[in-house]
Amino acid sequence: MTADSMIATILRQAPADRRASITAWRQLSDILAQRGNQLGDDDIRRSLHALAVLRPRVPEAVRRDCARAIARHGRFAPLVALYANDVPAVSAIMLREVRLAEADWLALLPATSAMARSVLAGRRDLPQGVARALASLGSASVALPQPASAAVEEPAATGQATLEPVADNGPSQISELVRRIDKYQSTRGQPAAPRPPRAAFLFETGPDGVIHWVDGVTRGAVIGLSIAEAAFGGEPGADGVAAGAFRQRAEIINARMLLEGTAAEAGEWRFSALPWFDPATGQFRGYRASARRPQRNETPYGRTATEDSGDSIRQLIHELRSPLNAISGFAQIISGQMFGPVSHGYRAMADAIVADAASVQAIIDDLETAARSDAAPPADSAEEIVDIGAIVTQIERDLAGLLADQRVELSISRVGGPFLGLASDANVRRMVGRLLTALVDVSEPEATLVGQLVTESRHDDMLQLRVVRPAAIRFATAADLLDPGFSPEGEAPGAAVLSLGFSLRLVDSLARAVGGRLDIGHNALTLHLPSATSKAEAGLEAQQGE
Incomplete structure (x- = not known):
């Protein structure tokens, strides 16, 4: 298929959602970067217009990735100009590395902003004619304005151009x-x-x-x-x-x-x-x-700002709980018609408020747990034997509504057994529930989230819940996945308020508190929890050996 026919095919298909817009942006950018100089004027004009229309619908992170890729091999000046007039984070990536002919640079400069010219002023590999053209535009186009007092005190301070942000x-x-x-x-x-x-x-x-x-x-x-x-x-x-x-x-x-x-x-x-x-x-x-x-x-009180950050979070959580409990309580009164008959519409609204309050309460509990674990290492909790297999089954049932909304299937098989762990029931429910919910939130519609609950050997002191990475995080690094602010592109609109990175850090923190851990593998995320089965069997074998 020729480049012009590919462009015609892309432009005929109006993007229906954000994912389609991202795909069209990537395809058009790649075609123009590689074959832009071979296309007709009409195809170029239509493609650039389409990119300008798509830009508000394409996340900045995607545009940065495309700019980084194009800067390595792209030589098409109109496309470089489009990216150069994007937000600074995108423009700077393109202009720091892209290579153009001198004539293309000279044609591009008048259409660039002062910020873009500031980036170019920092390069030492541009043709001499381009450097002269930058200089001819005037120092105000690439330098920070100095205050009058500073100009008097330092008349010819450094001779080195500084950069002007926009x-x-x-x-x-x-x-x-x-x-x-x-x-x-x-x-x-x-x-x-x-x-x-x-x-x-x-x-x-x-x-x-x-x-x-x-x-x-x-x-x-x-x-x-x-x-x-x-x-x-x-x-x-x-x-x-x-x-x-x-x-x-x-x-x-x-x-x-x-x-x-x-x-x-x-x-x-x-x-x-x-x-x-x-x-x-x-x-x-x-x-x-x-x-x-x-x-x-x-x-x-003579304290630094960082010393009381955990106390501030806990104080905020305390102040959130009171109005939240009041709202939930009044909604339950309306739903239960405790003060008299209530119409069906109002009862439905009250039920929705109660459900939303419960969701917010769960988020507050997670924030409180994270604040507590950051403030001091968690104390070892008393060992309690729980059936992790039964907990996983219960959580699968609890997630049925979310799975239906996201159009995602969840399939967790069992390998070995029994699945008895050493941890508190509440902590296991929070770890497994938060892990599976976070991964469902970033799964594509019609996808299947596949996992295994495993006890590989009766002498193994850990049982494992392995979940295959969804496509949205297939190539994310472990550092990204454990970054509290990390949320992948393509995350579902109904995703949890807490980010994926925060959720995974919380799961890892809770697991380490009971002697387990969360491993970030190339293909799967694996939650390790202490096994009660192996210790019981090992003790029984020791008694029989005696």
Whole structure:
């Protein structure tokens, strides 16, 4: 099949869902990357238009993977331009590695953003004509704007172009892009000049509140953060005091800021800032600030922010339980018609609320277990002999509704037996239930989740629940699967609130608490639990031998 006929076939099939959109994106990108220079203008125009329409429906991670693949072998300038005008995380991957002819680069540059040109400015392998063209666009197109005070103090500071993030793409993407570019330049043999650890630093924001200049700490730790919006949940950024003052263009005094990075810069800071305005027009230009480490009396009870993170989670869980129990209790009253007759519609709504509250309660229990296991190693629980085979059978029945909704089949065979384990009944139910639920959530519709419950030898001190990896995580690394934030592409819309990575870490933590473990194999995930059968049989044989 020729390239143009393949494109016509792809464009005739309107993508019905996200998975089809991802497939069409990959196919069109691959065809244009390999054969774009051989296609007619009409096919090129239709393909690029289709990619532009598909882009909002294709996850960023997929677009990053495609950019990485195309950058290695693609030579088609219009496709490179499409990717170069994507979000910074996608654009940077493409522009760091792609190879084009000088004429193609010169045609591409006018259509690129300042961020894209900043990435290109860091490359040392571009043709001389391209480097001259970048220079001719002006330093403002590839350099961070320096504040007036800094320009006076350091008139010809380094002579090395710095990079200009684009504020429109959000603080988190800017900070991540700057960190990646810094890392890339360091691998090119141009490490930034080392700075001694300092207890203070200076920074400046633009009128949008995004920090674009810093002195005293690594740029990647601060550049791209915003003081215009409050950061929550331990994320890097400023607190609500700074955000409120920013909206009023007021002075900021001793606001709180959290940073990530090396030991010298990570953690809590206090900063004060003054707004500054253009002397000629009176236009607001941003804030100039100085930051310092907090004094001992400014940290509650003299503790660091990290010391009480587990206590904070447990306090939050405690505060969630009370309203949740109240909501569930009132719903049960309505469902049971305890205060008088209730219509069928209201009873159905109450039943749904009770079911949803139970699901949220299970999530809260998992979060509490994770917080407790992170705070201290779990104490050994009293040994209890449980029938793991019966528990697995019960969980298979409990998952019938989820399996029907996801259109997934679950098939767990038994090899050997009996399946008696040394653990508490509640912990085994949580481990097995969380493991199977998480894997069902990432299974494709019409797929079969295959597993085995195994006791391979009567002398083996472990019994095993092996589950074959679903297609969505077939090639994921063990590090990814145990990352609390990991959720694979193609995850079912009805997937659990907790991510796959969090669920697997929880299962592994619970298993290790009773002397077992969760193994991440190439083809399967295997839950090992202590066997009571082997110990009982070994003791019986010892008595018979005597």
